Amino acid sequence: MKRVGFFGGKFLPFHQGHVYSIIKASTMVDELYVVLSHSEKRDHELCAGSKLSYIPGQIRLRWLSQLTKEMNNIKVVEVEDHDGNEDYDWKEGALKIREAIGREIDTVFSSEIEYGPIFKELYPEAEHILIDEKREQIPISATQIREKGVFAYWDYIPDVAKPYFIKKIVILGTESCGKSTLTKNLALIYNTTYVKEYGRDYCEDLGGCDGIILEEDYPMIAYGHKLKEYEAIKSANKIVFIDTEAVVTQFYSELYNQKLQTVLNEVARNQEYDLCLYLEPDVKWVDDGLRVHGEQKVREENNLRLKDLLKENGMDFVSIGGTYQERLEKSIKLIDKMFEGI
Numbered sequence: 001m002k003r004v005g006f007f008g009g010k011f012l013p014f015h016q017g018h019v020y021s022i023i024k025a026s027t028m029v030d031e032l033y034v035v036l037s038h039s040e041k042r043d044h045e046l047c048a049g050s051k052l053s054y055i056p057g058q059i060r061l062r063w064l065s066q067l068t069k070e071m072n073n074i075k076v077v078e079v080e081d082h083d084g085n086e087d088y089d090w091k092e093g094a095l096k097i098r099e100a101i102g103r104e105i106d107t108v109f110s111s112e113i114e115y116g117p118i119f120k121e122l123y124p125e126a127e128h129i130l131i132d133e134k135r136e137q138i139p140i141s142a143t144q145i146r147e148k149g150v151f152a153y154w155d156y157i158p159d160v161a162k163p164y165f166i167k168k169i170v171i172l173g174t175e176s177c178g179k180s181t182l183t184k185n186l187a188l189i190y191n192t193t194y195v196k197e198y199g200r201d202y203c204e205d206l207g208g209c210d211g212i213i214l215e216e217d218y219p220m221i222a223y224g225h226k227l228k229e230y231e232a233i234k235s236a237n238k239i240v241f242i243d244t245e246a247v248v249t250q251f252y253s254e255l256y257n258q259k260l261q262t263v264l265n266e267v268a269r270n271q272e273y274d275l276c277l278y279l280e281p282d283v284k285w286v287d288d289g290l291r292v293h294g295e296q297k298v299r300e301e302n303n304l305r306l307k308d309l310l311k312e313n314g315m316d317f318v319s320i321g322g323t324y325q326e327r328l329e330k331s332i333k334l335i336d337k338m339f340e341g342i
Contacts, residue, residue, distance in 0.1 A: 003028075005107030005126075008035035008079075008097065011060045012043055013052060013145055016156045017111065017138040019067065021131045025109040026074050028129065032109075033101045034068060036061050036078040037093065045085050051149035051342060059164060066160040077101065094122040111135075149342050151238055163233045168272070169335060170242040172310070172317060173279035174251075174302045178324060182279065183243040186331060192237040197244045198225035199252065215261070218253040222246045222267045239335070245271055247313050251306045268313040275338055277331055278307070280321035 007025045011018055026032045038057035047054045061078050068074040077100040083089060098105065108119050108126045111133050119128045132138060140156040150157060150165050171179045180197060187194035199221040206212055232240050246268040253259050281299040310317055320330050
């Protein structure tokens with residue numbers, strides 16, 4: 001007879017202790033069910049007053065599925081209820097777990113010795129096996145992470161979960177205001193990834209921008225840029241730096257093709273960045289072969305128009321001017337302040 005067991009939890013957040021327990025448990029039974037037990041009410045209560053914001057159950061289910069997708073004897077299931085911490089019905093929860101698994105359960109895994117009595121009552125036919133209950137193998141708990149924040153225990157966050165927490169910093173501005181250089185420099189300083197301005201690469205592949213960019217090119221640029229963001233976020237170290245975004249693409253669509261595109265507004269309004277740094281055009285304009293708006297009056301007009309577009313799309317930004325050194329120092333202060341207390 002095959003042994004069937006389950007390892008359950010809220011996974012709020014998911015951490016390497018969970019990973020270790022899941023893998024070890026999977027070696028001890030023929031079939032292991034990883035059960036995500038979640039309640040929006042209870043999970044909000046758990047995160048209240050902590051340094052961890054509520055994480056939707058769908059996100060946690062996704063993490064567990066990504067982790068175990070190639071582990072043939074593991075199946076991930078979810079059990080949702082609407083109880084709070086005080087009124088959680090353990091018996092009802094056990095019935096839902098049995099229903100979700102749909103098999104006779106003979107092993108229940110956990111890392112909590114105090115669960116012994118309740119598991120004996122709810123699953124009398126099953127053996128309760130403790131895994132790393134003293135946290136000697138993986139010295140971490142979800143409680144610790146909620147108390148001190150994800151970034152304090154970054155090395156204990158699984159790779160499948162890290163992208164969710166990455167802080168996204170976008171660098172904005174018109175032509176020749178130092179966006180590309182600042183983006184790369186910040187990425188080097190914070191030892192992480194960055195996203196180049198995809199529109200520039202797109203133009204260079206065509207042989208230039210002046211007169212040859214078509215209306216249909218701009219959505220392709222916006223989508224291509226988002227894919228580059230996605231890839232950079234997957235391997236980022238706590239933070240990712242991004243050179244421009246969809247509103248800037250809209251700006252250039254209007255500037256070069258006299259066309260405001262609804263699709264670009266839709267992309268822009270679905271963006272989420274943690275910090276937007278806007279570089280003022282008060283440094284020397286440099287002709288790199290693609291830029292064409294070097295007259296200072298035109299630069300200032302373009303600057304005002306881009307700011308208007310950002311505001312129309314609900315994007316808050318912090319303006320940064322001065323020398324290249326001052327821009328770098330101001331940016332670092334803003335970024336470090338963003339990380340304070342999280």
